[in-house]
Amino acid sequence: xxxxxxxxxxxxxxWMTVLVSAPLLAVALIVGLAVGIVQAATSxxxxxxxxxxxxxxxxxxxxxxxxxxxxxxxxxxxxxxxRIPSLFT
Numbered sequence: 001x002x003x004x005x006x007x008x009x010x011x012x013x014x015w016m017t018v019l020v021s022a023p024l025l026a027v028a029l030i031v032g033l034a035v036g037i038v039q040a041a042t043s044x045x046x047x048x049x050x051x052x053x054x055x056x057x058x059x060x061x062x063x064x065x066x067x068x069x070x071x072x073x074x075x076x077x078x079x080x081x082x083r084i085p086s087l088f089t
Contacts, residue, residue: 001087009080016076023065024058031057 035050 005087012076016073020069020072023061023069027057027061028054 031054032050035053039045039049
């Protein structure tokens with residue numbers, strides 16, 4: 001196994017991490033921004049107020065895209081395992 005193979009595997013792992021986590025992070029960002037705007041407009045300075053809407057939105061998002069996330073990770077893991085014999089030849 002040479003350095004280019006290790007770099008390629010690391011690159012694929014990082015890309016898979018970004019791909020799988022992006023929906024949840026995007027929803028948390030959007031909901032947090034919306035709650036922040038509402039808090040600024042109403043002068044409510046409660047730091048814990050955005051926790052429940054974020055939690056609810058992320059739960060719904062996980063229910064919607066969770067199957068796709070699992071399928072993507074299974075395909076990636078299967079590809080890594082199938083690639084193991086060729087890594088050491």
